[in-house]
Amino acid sequence: MRNVFLFIRRYFTFFSFLAFQALSLWFLFSYNKFHRSKFLGIANEMTGRVNNQYNKVEDYFSFKEENRRLHKFNDSLLNLLPSNFAKRDTSMQLIKDSIPYDTLGHYRRYIFRDATVIYNTVNSRKNYMQLNRGSNQGIKDNMAVINSDGSAVGIVVAVSPNYCQAMSLLHVQNTVSASMKRSGEAGTIEWDGLDPRFLTLKKIPKSVEVKNGDTVLTSPYSYNIPPGYMIGTVAEVKVDNATGMYLVKVKTAANFYSLQQVHIVENIDRDEQVKLFEDTRKKIEEAKKNPG
Amino acid sequence: MSSFLRNIIRLAIFILIQVYVLNKIPHLHRFITPYLYYLFILWLPFSVSRFGLLFIGFVTGLILDYFMMTPGLHAAACVLIAYIRPFIINVLTPRDINEFNYREPSAVAMGWTPFAVYVFILTLLHHGYMLFLEWLDMGNFLDFIIRVLATTGISLLLIFTVELLFPRRLKFRTNTQ
Numbered sequence: 001m002r003n004v005f006l007f008i009r010r011y012f013t014f015f016s017f018l019a020f021q022a023l024s025l026w027f028l029f030s031y032n033k034f035h036r037s038k039f040l041g042i043a044n045e046m047t048g049r050v051n052n053q054y055n056k057v058e059d060y061f062s063f064k065e066e067n068r069r070l071h072k073f074n075d076s077l078l079n080l081l082p083s084n085f086a087k088r089d090t091s092m093q094l095i096k097d098s099i100p101y102d103t104l105g106h107y108r109r110y111i112f113r114d115a116t117v118i119y120n121t122v123n124s125r126k127n128y129m130q131l132n133r134g135s136n137q138g139i140k141d142n143m144a145v146i147n148s149d150g151s152a153v154g155i156v157v158a159v160s161p162n163y164c165q166a167m168s169l170l171h172v173q174n175t176v177s178a179s180m181k182r183s184g185e186a187g188t189i190e191w192d193g194l195d196p197r198f199l200t201l202k203k204i205p206k207s208v209e210v211k212n213g214d215t216v217l218t219s220p221y222s223y224n225i226p227p228g229y230m231i232g233t234v235a236e237v238k239v240d241n242a243t244g245m246y247l248v249k250v251k252t253a254a255n256f257y258s259l260q261q262v263h264i265v266e267n268i269d270r271d272e273q274v275k276l277f278e279d280t281r282k283k284i285e286e287a288k289k290n291p292g
Numbered sequence: 293m294s295s296f297l298r299n300i301i302r303l304a305i306f307i308l309i310q311v312y313v314l315n316k317i318p319h320l321h322r323f324i325t326p327y328l329y330y331l332f333i334l335w336l337p338f339s340v341s342r343f344g345l346l347f348i349g350f351v352t353g354l355i356l357d358y359f360m361m362t363p364g365l366h367a368a369a370c371v372l373i374a375y376i377r378p379f380i381i382n383v384l385t386p387r388d389i390n391e392f393n394y395r396e397p398s399a400v401a402m403g404w405t406p407f408a409v410y411v412f413i414l415t416l417l418h419h420g421y422m423l424f425l426e427w428l429d430m431g432n433f434l435d436f437i438i439r440v441l442a443t444t445g446i447s448l449l450l451i452f453t454v455e456l457l458f459p460r461r462l463k464f465r466t467n468t469q
Binding site for chain 1: 308312342343346347349350353354357359362363364365367368371372375425
């Protein structure tokens with residue numbers, strides 16, 4: 001017995017070598033049976049974490065390729081969209097009016113029709129956009145054009161049976177009534193014809209506080225454009241010494257370089273409102289002519 | 293830095309390079325993978341006991357195995373070279389462990405020729421045994437021989453490149469260890 005122990009002690013290294021070999025070979029040849037379940041369970045957790053970190057780095061090198069693939073895939077999906085197939089119907093949207101009118105308590109004031117911008121410029125001084133809706137779809141002059149993100153972009157000025165032409169806000173003859181969101185003060189949006197990213201807000205009196213970053217909305221005092229849609233944010237405030245009013249540089253909310261899907265908004269009461277305005281003017285002027 | 297800590301860091305670096313660089317780069321041939329990680333075992337200090345060598349070899353191989361999903365394959369090869377290592381060193385430079393001026397095997401400590409032979413024999417053993425175990429699963433014999441030779445050649449090239457590019461700051465053994 002003693003000799004056996006001596007023998008083992010003497011060849012301890014060799015035996016441990018054999019033991020490690022046996023263990024390794026057992027791992028190796030029983031791999032399929034124990035596949036992941038026993039040994040690899042915990043080890044996977046560790047190597048998984050390391051692999052995860054490595055993957056984060058490795059991803060950076062494949063971003064370009066991945067991006068290209070994704071873009072291609074997006075493109076193929078976009079081609080399947082129904083909007084690609086000239087569909088001439090309209091989608092409607094109900095806007096609540098503050099004055100209850102019918103039995104439901106509301107009447108329709110604005111109708112939204114979806115449209116796609118099929119031609120658009122920003123580089124001219126007089127920019128127009130062409131939309132794929134026309135008189136056949138109920139489009140009339142003076143309807144407002146709202147971008148898909150809810151920012152005002154223009155007003156319809158000419159209509160053909162299936163298309164209409166809208167005057168972009170980027171038009172030197174464009175004047176749109178606008179108001180400051182914070183103070184409610186109303187002014188006029190114009191464009192100086194220089195930078196398509198910036199509009200000019202005029203006729204805001206100096207008594208109002210205007211700060212950079214303030215939001216400019218479409219005003220409630222317009223026959224054409226529904227109120228409360230964003231036009232842009234204040235980028236620079238200057239004072240016009242000649243008039244004592246602010247000259248506010250407004251960064252447009254809509255990106256005019258990439259207009260695609262828009263809504264055309266009809267104000268149903270417009271004719272009535274305009275007629276009332278004309279009648280009033282006439283009445284007053286006639287009263288001036290015939291005093292007494 | 294203590295020898296222990298340095299070797300832990302060295303192991304981590306070798307494993308990471310093996311797993312994320314050498315196994316990922318496009319191979320010269322679909323079967324020929326360059327191996328470098330076992331240089332860790334070749335670089336272990338002289339003072340490690342023989343059982344210690346076996347144990348460290350087993351763990352090193354197993355860590356790589358778990359990354360490569362081949363439990364036991366590299367462990368077996370590493371245990372083999374860890375077992376053979378002391379014999380080779382004894383044969384090449386017949387000295388007592390305490391007679392070495394340096395702590396670890398290197399070209400400087402052993403001389404270039406003995407070190408090259410040391411690396412060559414252990415590399416051949418490592419690849420031969422590992423590929424032999426792989427060959428048991430599949431493949432023909434000629435394939436096996438070619439793979440052993442090619443892999444050994446590439447690994448030797450890598451090891452000597454590493455040896456020349458990253459000269460270890462070898463500590464002279466002192467009486468206090």
